[in-house]
Amino acid sequence: MLADKAYDADRIRALIEEQGATPNIPAKSNRKWKPCFSKRLYRERNLIERFFSKLKHFRRVATRYDKLADNFLAMVQLASMRLWLRAYESSCNCGCFLGPRWRRTLLVVES
Known part of the structure; x- marks a missing residue:
């Protein structure tokens, strides 16, 4: 599940994991514990957003x-x-x- 920094909350991450998906959300700057994050996957989110913008x-x-x-x-x-x-x-x-x-x-x- 790709999401923006605004969705970086423990309860949102837990909800995503309960549904069987892996959250790929960049951590906010004030977060003490930095979870795993793939920049390569996050770049694909940009492609999807640009497509919806064109649509x-x-x-x-x-x-x-x-x-x-x-x-x-x-x-x-x-x-x-x-x-x-x-x-x-x-x-x-x-x-x-x-x-x-x-x-x-x-x-x-x-x-």
């Missing part, structure tokens, strides 16, 4: 426009796919994800 840029997801949970989940999945495609498009150099205007330009040049 909130989709107005329909951020305002919870859909009333039904299934419709809301579908919109979250569509927005996630769009974010994934955008990230893949910027890293792909083969031209397979170019827009229609560029595809027409490539077809003219190749002909």
Whole structure:
């Protein structure tokens, strides 16, 4: 379980361990006993937070426009796919994800 420094309390750590998970929470500066903490795992938390931040840029997801949970989940999945495609498009150099205007330009040049 990854959490922020704000959740560094003995009772929260005990609750997490009761449920069978291992807490990975950085210790507050005023804590005398410093529990185990993995910086490598904590970095992955940042990736998740950045993803949710990008997801909130989709107005329909951020305002919870859909009333039904299934419709809301579908919109979250569509927005996630769009974010994934955008990230893949910027890293792909083969031209397979170019827009229609560029595809027409490539077809003219190749002909």
